[in-house]
Amino acid sequence: MLGRAIREQPRIFAVAVTGSVLFSLMVVASAFVVGRVVGEVVVPAVASGSVGTGALTLAATALFGISVLRVVGIFGRRLGAGYMQYRLQADYRRRVTRRYLELPLSWHHRHATGTLLSNANSDVEAAWHPVAPLPFAVGTLVMLVGAVAALFVTDWALALVGLAVFPALFALNVAYSRRMAPRQARAQRLRAEVSGIAHESFDGALVIKTMGREAQETIRFGERAGQLRDALISVGRLRGIFDPMLETLPSLGTLAVLVVGAYRLRQGAIDVAELVSVAFLFTVLAFPVRAIGWVLAELPRSVAGWDRIRRVLDATGEMPYGDTRLDAASSAPATLTFTDVGFTYEPAEAHLPGAQVLGEVSFTVPAGRTVALVGATGAGKSTVAALAVRLMDPHSGTVRIDGVDVRELAADSLAATAALVAQVPFIFDDTVRANVSLDRPGVDDEAVWAALRLAEADGFVAALPDGLDTMVGERGTSLSGGQRQRLTLARALAGRPRLLVLDDATSAVDPRVEAAILAGLRATETGGPGASILVVAYRRATIALADEVIYLEQGRVVARGTHSTLLATVPGYADLVTAYEQAEVDPDRQPTYDEVTPLTSSTLEVDQ
Incomplete structure (x- = not known):
């Protein structure tokens, strides 16, 4: 860890x-200057009762x-060390975040959001x-070498005292580090778990x-927070045992120097200046030597944090993009083709079987x-929507846009061609303008208003206190569910995609407004052709x-055709659509599980 830090920031470390x-x-x-001042200025002044101006000035x-x-x-040490530390932290936060963006949704499904936040923070x-x-510890090592050399030059007996104290300090620090390591690792793991529960x-x-x-939920959070408290108390107790010992050793060394030094002084082996220098040296060494202890004390927590970061940086499964680009100048709707697509969600633990969601889906x-796209809960509709815009890759088969495998498309070309409006709308804690434009080039206020009109959102946005500059709050707390859905739809439309995938994206919108939105998407205001639309739908209208x-x-296409044809010829489809329609007409009536989900073992596994 320390070697990596030095290699990545060599100049700042230097x-x-x-x-x-x-x-x-x-x-x-300073220790030897103080000794000389005492021996050659203070002692003579005490003996004679006067002191020369020149000696005092010198x-x-x-x-x-x-x-x-x-x-x-x-100044140099603290500025360099602080800059180096914060620069590394900022760099690795960016690395972790970039890695999150590279990893597929299947990886994110196996990791709690709170844990991922803890990794990055x-x-x-x-x-x-x-x-x-x-750097302080490195300088202290140089200081210790210099101090021992100075002690040998001064007197061998005093040097032996130093050689006894300094190794004892190192041994105590090593013992401290070994006992602290498991405690710090457990505390770091519990921090992530507490963060995860809080985020949930x-x-x-x-x-x-x-x-x-x-x-x-309060009990669940309290139990884990209590475990974290106990782990941190355990860390504090160990520090409470070792810190006084680390503080005491240099003081004992100073006492030993005074005892041995007084004996050597009486023998005439050293003078007063040398004794004062050595005693003062042991006194000023007490604080810098602690820097070595600080490094060793933080290493267990550092290693625990690094292990958790490395699991993210070394994670596999990223989805590399190709180099193929679709015609950027084209505004014609795109064609989406699924051919024998199969997908299985990876389990949270390697020894568990995965859940197959799609099998040989073609349309x-x-x-x-x-x-x-219509189906019961767990039928795989949202998975199809995610595969259509390549949030995930199929385990078998191909997904093509305009005849090109989405895995061969360049990232910017795919993003410019296809857009997904997810089932759960996500609104940033920012203005309406920022939520719709996302600072994309070419999306000015005129384009934002055009997208809002197409999403039937221009009316409520115009009525907001500050219009496009209105802050909507964390996750859009100042907006209703339908308004949030229309705002996220406008965000997708602002990029003028040629393929639009709606994953139940208008479920909170009034049916009349929903019909107006879908009708508007067929032919845009400019009179040009509308985008191709794949919509996950429940409402009959x-x-x-x-x-x-x-x-x-159960992850397979069992019928296709017009709504009226399927309603007349496919009993399962008719039962499902009727059940949803009855639930809308009579909100107090809840459809039974049999009405919305066929009771089969595979469906139950998908639901679980």
Whole structure:
């Protein structure tokens, strides 16, 4: 870890270490300057009762000069170490985030959002935390070598005292680090779990309140928070044992120097100046030596954080894009083709079997046509929608847009051609304008208003206090469900896609408004051809607007045709559509599980 940090930021590390070494050498030098001042200025002044101005001036100048150099060293060390630490943290947060964007949805499905937030935040912070005291520790090692050399030059007996104290400090730090490592690793893991539970509670606040699960969620969070508290207390207790010992050893060394030094002084082996220098040296060494302990103490937490980051950086399964580009100048609707597509969700744990969602799905959305995808819960409709815009890759078969395999398309070409409006709308804590435009080139206010009109959202946006500049709050809390859906639809339309995939994207919108939206999508305001549309639908009125309906059961296409044809010839389709229609007419009546989901073992596995 430390080697990686140095290799990635060599110049900044060199500045920090230079400052630290300068400080350390001045610490050793200050001890001998103080000794000389005491021996040659203070002691004679006490003996004679007077002191020369020249001697005082020289002593003051020497002490002031060393102090200035120490300040310069501290400035260089702290500025370099801090800059190096925060630069590494910022760099690795970007690396982790970029890796998240490269990994497929199947990987994200196996990892809680709170854990991913912890990886990018507290784990990165922990991984590079030892970088701050590292230059100080390197300088301290130089200082210790210089101090031991100075001790041998002064007196061999005092040097032996130093050789006894310094290895003891290292041994104590190593023992401390070994015992701290498992405690820090457990605390770091619990931080991620607490973050994960908290994020789940925030995201699911509406569900939790609706189901009356506040008490259970509070208990669940409290239990894990209590475990984290206990883990941190365990860390604190260990520090409480070792910190006094680390503080005491240099003081014991100073006491030993005074005892041995007084004996050597009586023997005439050393003078007062040398004794004061050595004693002062042990006194000023107490704080810098702690820097080594700081590095060793943070290493267990650092390694734990790095292991969690590396699991993200080393994760496999990214979806490389090709180089093929569709005609960027074309505004004609695109053709979407599924050929024998199969998909299986990977399990959260490797030893568990995956859940097959799609099997040999084949259909076509012709250019300029609207196709409705209908099926019971767990039939694979949302998976089809995700595959259509290549949020995931099929495990078998191919998905083509205008005859080109989506895996061969360049990323920007695919994004410019196809757009997905997801089942759950996501609104950023920003203005209406920013939510629709996403700072895309060419999407000016005129394009934003055109998209809002097409999504039947211009009316409520115009009525907002600040229009396009209105802040909509975290996840659009100031908007209704239907308004959020229309805003996310406008976001997709602002890019003028040639293929539009709607995954139940208008479920919270009034049926009359939904009909107006779908009618508007067929032919745009400019009179040009509308986009091809694949819509996951439940409402009979929505399904009836489609040119063709594809009926899915247990991940397979079992029927296709017009709405009226399927209603008359496919009992399962008729029962499903009727059940949803009755639920809309009578909101108090809940459809039975039999009405919306065939009771088969495979369907139950998908639902689970």
